[in-house]
Amino acid sequence: MFWEIFDFLSSKCSTKTADWLMSQTKHRPQVAIICGSGLGMLADTLKCQDSFAYSDIPGFPQSTVQGHAGRLVFGELKGKSCVCMQGRFHMYEGHSLLKTTFPVRVFKLLGVETLFVTNAAGSLADCLQPGDIMIIKDHVNFPGLVGLNPLCGPNDDKFGPRFPAMSGCYDKNLRCLAMEIAKQLGVAGLMQEGVYAMVGGPNFETIAEARLLHRLGVDAVGMSTAPEVVVATHCGLRVFGLSLITNKVVKSYEDSDSVNHEGVLEVGRLRSHTVQQLVTELIGRMEINNNNTNNAA
Numbered sequence: 001m002f003w004e005i006f007d008f009l010s011s012k013c014s015t016k017t018a019d020w021l022m023s024q025t026k027h028r029p030q031v032a033i034i035c036g037s038g039l040g041m042l043a044d045t046l047k048c049q050d051s052f053a054y055s056d057i058p059g060f061p062q063s064t065v066q067g068h069a070g071r072l073v074f075g076e077l078k079g080k081s082c083v084c085m086q087g088r089f090h091m092y093e094g095h096s097l098l099k100t101t102f103p104v105r106v107f108k109l110l111g112v113e114t115l116f117v118t119n120a121a122g123s124l125a126d127c128l129q130p131g132d133i134m135i136i137k138d139h140v141n142f143p144g145l146v147g148l149n150p151l152c153g154p155n156d157d158k159f160g161p162r163f164p165a166m167s168g169c170y171d172k173n174l175r176c177l178a179m180e181i182a183k184q185l186g187v188a189g190l191m192q193e194g195v196y197a198m199v200g201g202p203n204f205e206t207i208a209e210a211r212l213l214h215r216l217g218v219d220a221v222g223m224s225t226a227p228e229v230v231v232a233t234h235c236g237l238r239v240f241g242l243s244l245i246t247n248k249v250v251k252s253y254e255d256s257d258s259v260n261h262e263g264v265l266e267v268g269r270l271r272s273h274t275v276q277q278l279v280t281e282l283i284g285r286m287e288i289n290n291n292n293t294n295n296a297a
């Protein structure tokens, strides 16, 4: 009963939100971008902007984290129509996973076909340094593995199947194109592919947790992204993801370093221009299916 009401509200609500947005802007985005901590300035590069505070959008959750402005910005990048979330929602803020991923279904209803996710993350791999950019090849969704999954509850068939495949959820062609672009921009030295893991947060990892993640083959750890990608893949969106490495995760009891959110935001500011260039070029050069069909409407 609980799930039925929840599901009904979520499905109806995303349609209502998408309809409201379409009545307020002429943009019909093909690409959606979710900005991670400290990376919100990506939205400032959109041309011909229409922007909406989350608090003014019917049904939209609210951002509570510093470095997440709470604005939805529509506009154009390299001639492609985009919508950009300046601020995302995290499970640790107290939002349900259905709420944290609510915008993804709204994007689907707006006709978006490709989702870009960006995040700030801590590095576990010795070869990833603060300031490096990791192209996400795959993820480990720790909350999802124990049943905290936005797709739990009755399946909404109009978005996708009950048991969606997640292999290949980060598009290979876009990953290759991003690497090519990085070479042309002269920033390939900062970039490599890797595996992102989502943990629940809001605390950063203990040393024992960091060691566990490292042994499991995780290259970078953060507190977001995986649920958005699960919902996007479920409803057939093509996904591209970037992690900006903002800190090394402390793995040694001899190490006196410790991570904090201000440091995370600072690295975001330092690398925002490079992330912007990469995303802009990639959007400019990627192929897109031009018929905005407002799928799943």
Ligand SMILES: O=P(O)(O)O[C@@H]1C[C@H](O)[C@@H](CO)O1
Pocket (backbone or CB within 6 Å): 035, 036, 037, 065, 088, 090, 118, 119, 120, 121, 201, 222, 223, 224, 225, 260, 261, 264
């Ligand atoms: O929204 P993202 O995943 O970029 O934010 C990361 C994870 C925490 O929210 C915060 C920690 O500094 O940054």
